[in-house]
Amino acid sequence: MEREAMPFDVVIVGAGPAGLSAAIRLRQLAAEHDRDLSVCVLEKGSEVGAHILSGCVIEPRSLDELIPDWRERGAPLHTPVTEDRFLFLTERGARRLPTPPQMRNHGNYIISLGNLCRWLAEQAEALGVEIFPGFAAAEVLYDEDGAVRGVATGDMGIGRDGKPTANYTPGVELHARMTLFAEGCRGSLTQGLFERFGLREGVDPQTYGIGIKELWEVQPERHQPGLVIHTVGWPLDAHTYGGSFLYHLEENLVAVGFVVGLDYENPYLSPFQEMQRFKLHPAIRPTFEGGRRIAYGARALNEGGFQAIPHLTFPGGALIGCAAGFLNVPKIKGTHTAMKSAMVAAEAVFDALARDEREPAGYPEALRRSWLWDELYRVRNIRPAFRWGLWGGMAYSALETYLLRGRAPWTLRHREPDHARLRPAAECRPIAYPKPDGVITFDRLSSVALANVFHEENQPPHLRLRDPEVPIRVNLARYDAPEQRYCPAGVYEIVEEEGRGPRLQINFANCVHCKTCDIKDPTQNIVWTVPEGGGGPNYPNM
Template sequence: MGEVVREQMEFDILIVGGGPAGLSAAIRLKQLLPSLEICLIEKASEIGAHIVSGVVIEPTALNELIPDWQQKNAPLDTSVQHEAFFYLPNEDKSINIPIIKSIMPQMDNEGNYVGSLGDFCRWLAAEAEAMDIQIFPGFAGSDLIIENNRVMGVVTGDMGLEKDGSQGGNYVPGMELRAKYTLFAEGCRGSLSKKLMGFFNLRQGVDPQTYGIGIKELWEIPQEKFSAGYIQHSFGWPLDNRTYGGSWLYHFGSNLVSCGFVLGLDYENTWLSPFDEMQRVKKHPIIRKYLEGGRRIGYSARALSEGGYQSIPKLTFPGGLLIGDAAGFLNVPKIKGTHTAMKSGMIAAESIVEALNTQQAEPMIYQFRIRKSWVYDELYQVRNIRPAFAKFGAKFATLYTGFDSLVRGKVPWTFRHRLADNDKLKAASLCVKPDYPKPDDKLTFSRESSVFLANIDHRDDQPVHLKLKNPSIWKTVNWDIFKAPETRYCPAGVYEVVDADHENQEPKLQINAQNCIHCKTCDIKDPTQNIDWETPEGGSGPNYSGGM
């Protein structure tokens, strides 16, 4: 294949990622400097198609960005009316933990709204386009343009490549999108953000990022079981004391329930399956009573950054900066990141305008502005809560959380994240297999039927976007020591072991990339970091519809 000639387009500002952070940054930039030429690219087929969240939105940042959002018909119609918080000691019992605002302010959802983050991002995109911001869905940022140690933009992925990487009959080379500054808003574990952190050593001096996987189902339930604005959280069963996680139920819209489960990816048991744990928790009486008689209409999954304050990397580099969950601004105890993502995008916009005026190569004022903002204060206050669960286990950490919340995090210590999630996994011989019952196809389901609901579209003959850096490691490490954990932690059945039961044949890993729902869990949890998630052809992947 000869040298590829790429079309070039130039802008003042380029934003990679069409989530709440990227869209908020674009809108704020136009508010401050309407003459700016702004381009936003999104790898999904449309804005919102890859967005996964509960979601309960705290409108703090939205009130600042678009004060008249209610008059502009933002899709936040269901306000939180009632909430409950449960500890589940076993599969039958539940203990209602009263939410005392003075002690547990992060759990207080008064004034917040339940809805679909995908729909909310579609609305934000419409607001942005009305301001002449150019939005290009279906364009995946596949590589960085770095010249003289400065980011000059990104290269979008080639279209029409064959499985072996050769140019097919419909081949179209990706474009070079160049800008004075590039904002990376890819969300958790973005592929370009990962490259940036390595190239500019942005993680030097900070704790490893720790992650969770959120698995979500959208249900339509009978009217008599529906209570608009009711939200419910639980922790405990089916997880053991050393494994962090919990469930949610959010009632919104017209008889819709967002049912989800988050599990920390620092878990130790190689036999554990986040997907199957999610199916198990639905059988608990406090959850099944709402779902029985209902109909599951959607399925999705996504990794989320849980490290918080200790794990935030250096945010700037020559030519750009990181915003939203690409930087790790999720407030884990609050179970919210939309408001912090939006605010980080707004602060980034203000910092970029200042950098343009002073012709700074690196918009370093952004780091300073974040530290002076309520985003920093909020994350600092809760910095010890998530690592307390890894340090003490769920039961003692729950007691510690009450104390830490009461004093608003004003303690003279900061717990650390010592190890990356992939380093926490124990050998299969040291772990006990959980008992996962077969699905009943009414309340619990298989991966196959779940993935069908994600509306995945990957062209079958495009190159596989999940790469093993060293294929020989899989047999000696993943199989021999951990018994193929990727077949369990992947919520979409992408990874499959073949020939494991055949005599005189070695087991082999089969990668069903067409099933991938872009959750990024494999890129995070693989024991040797041997799996590299790259962007597939633009527009590929899940297509989450309204309500997700």
Template sequence: MSYLDRESMEYDVVVVGAGPAGLSAACRLKQLDPELSVCVVEKGSEVGAHILSGAVFEPRALSELFPDWEKRGAPLLTPVAADAIYLLKSAQDAWKVPAMFAPKTMHNTGNYIISLGNLCRWLAEQAEELGVEVFPGFAAASLAIGDDGAVKGVVTSDMGVSSDGEKKDSYVEGIALLARYTLLAEGCRGHLGKQAIAQYGLDEHAEPQHYGLGIKELWKVDPEKHKPGLVVHTAGWPLAESKSAGGGFLYHLEDNQVVVGLITDLSYSNPYVSPFDEFQRYKHHPVISQYLTGGERIAYGARAITKGGIQSLPQLSFPGGMLLGDNGGTLNFAKIKGSHTAMKSGMVAAEAIAASLAASEPQTTLKDFDTRFRASWGFAELQMQRNFGPAQHRWGNVWGAAYAFLDINLFAGKLPWTLSDPHPDYDRLRTTQESRPIAYPKPDGVLSFDKLSSVYLSNTNHEEDQPCHLRLNDPSIPVARNLPRYDEPAQRYCPAGVYEIVESANGKALQINAQNCVHCKTCDIKDPAQNITWVTPEGGGGPNYPNM
């Protein structure tokens, strides 16, 4: 059905995604021109429901957007009090890296430990006060593309469709949200962003994007072990044992809360690697377990992040719209921070739109946005750290970090070369014959847990009788190709137990437990055959993170 045949609502600007980039764009638009009509559509059941980040937050962009954010009650409650970086040499041993040898991007003086979900809830309140219409629980399912090839808005998903495609009694047809400009701020691997990149060849002159999978838990810990404002980062074990890249973190929030997580670089080559089980092992290291022992795990979640840097940055503008934040790849991986650069991209987009609409002949494709962003401090950060990720891939965490110290600390990112990283993450897997199986320990139910009990703590829920939102381009590939070559790695790279190989009357088959999906997008990224496409389920489905 054409978007022209649907019920529609018209705005000056439609923003897809109520994350830091999308909400910052919406707020800045209304600051610049209160008469503009701006709508934000969010697939989560509420703003913040699908937001997951570490998060140590750099307030630079927030201070530009709302200089009086403290008076307004922004939930930045815990300033960083101390940094600690460890190289975990084994399951028991660690070396604390002297501050003078740490990349300066890892110094967090002036930053805050926050719940990014709560910050987005606050940003949504500011947006609504400015007159932005915010619609949570509605998934933008497809782009509305006009006869001239430009994006005219988005179409929300139909509700009440059964798993076999029939309309149920609860059926409600999706509507077209039409706009002069459409901003895609869906976060990492946004499905509309992915479509726009392919539709308009936006990555034609970029290297493949690179990704990491971040898995995080929120703990309530013993007050005697709680150190508000302490930031701990680690590299090495356990990922180093499988020659995988990545690193861990542990941050002390307010109210005796601690967040702990592990980022596994999705360039890993051993198909037996399970990022979830690596994270469960990680929590047993004494550097980490000293804080968690005696505590209670209260939340769990997972999300992919983009980490390719400027080498992988696509053109951000396209006919009728723009890519914002992690949907375009603006995360600063050397800092392990992307919220402030995402916010900056949204603010710059708003300024480009306001300037275009004020002109006598508004432009359909705002290449001025790309120019403005490349002139901003957000892009300057990415330029300075451009070699951090490729160095990690080439030389591993230890020697990659040594290069980063030389490049960033001593030369401020101005060495006259840019390292290349042209191999996509999905193309890195070796076969099982070339790889060593990994025997992960069973969870003890104290510090380590299984996938299903973890997914329960993510409050994930989907309407069960709906079409599967994890689409196989060729249903035969998982068993015919991936199983013999890689022991079907979807069983292990998914952090929510969505994919299982089961025995059936006709032999082995891939079972997809879509109800478990936490919308991390790892399957869309890491499948070696690029056979899995993540699309939006019904609006409101997925995780419901309370304060992640």
């Protein structure tokens, strides 16, 4: 069946904070200049916010610029930060350390980023933006000159065998004069753009972390609205980058999360299990005693910072937000930077369209003149300094922050991608994790149930192997199948079949779209592609 085509001036892929901010800014500019400008936003989640997961403490700087009267409009920023604590944990103890300047949160808010995106979508629609949730952009469209001319959504109703079922519906082509990619960290279409246009040539490899988050309703006496706690140290060893957060929201809610840098070396490490045993620490466990866990999720995040930012534009469009990697790692914040990049890009796109140009060439230079560029430049050396371990990284960070003030005459480089850091299992020690108690700690399958994951099971698996022999021949033999442990949703299992030996089983229906497998697979044999639109987690307020 022939695909229907819909024309727009601008198509935006992804209804996260970047995509929605770009849409809002474009329509604001159209109104200011009395110009007609059609803007469409595609969202692969079942609704706006369904796939959004973040800590999240937001710095409202970009929101102030985009919608100055957001308070009067009822933006869901209800809990201002009242106190910061920074703890170093040993196995049994906790020592309070001075809070680094980047982690001080005076004037910031603890929020649900999913709920903020839902509110931003309302503001966008009120300005005339068309938002299509439940439609996954599965293909980039190119014109005869090789420029991007839009995207196509995935076909619906394709069976596991790759053949159309009775419910088959072809995808829709969305043609655009300009297309903005706001897919978030490790977007599948963005990866293809990197290759086609050489957008990563001459920049450092992107490096990543995985963030695992739970939302708890705790006992009132254990709740302190506005309290922000960050920890480093136990349960991770001194050579593995990572740490935790506890954010006390409104209504007795506490968000707890654990982040592990995906440049870790030990294939026996399980980020999910590290998060579970973290909650058993004597300084942490009391918060959750008597409470109940109400939500769970996981998501990869960019940690490469300034030196890993790719080339941002190409004929027909640009990259914005976490698709390009604007997270401020020392701050542990990326929403304000994602939004700012989107607003700057929107202004460049608006100008380019007025001149009938095919590429928003003014976007990178405008970004370099913005506060975002200076902010990321000043902290560029802190994350790569942790190659020297926890103590070396903290010592260098203090030097960079207090003495050099981000103006060091050198830039530390990211030397290799995360998947290349994994060591053979024979060189590493297995990690003994405690069994879940079902009260404070849990297994992965009961956790995935709280993510409200749904995929139509009669569809081709969206997690694909370049070579089906590699998981056993290489990953199992050399690394003891680390995909069994780095996946926070139990997607990958090594199963033994009588008379046939081991094989890798992919339970794609469990996938929470965190993208960790696409990043950490040591042979880069796993390829994450979009499933049918609307599939994946359905986070209510993460």
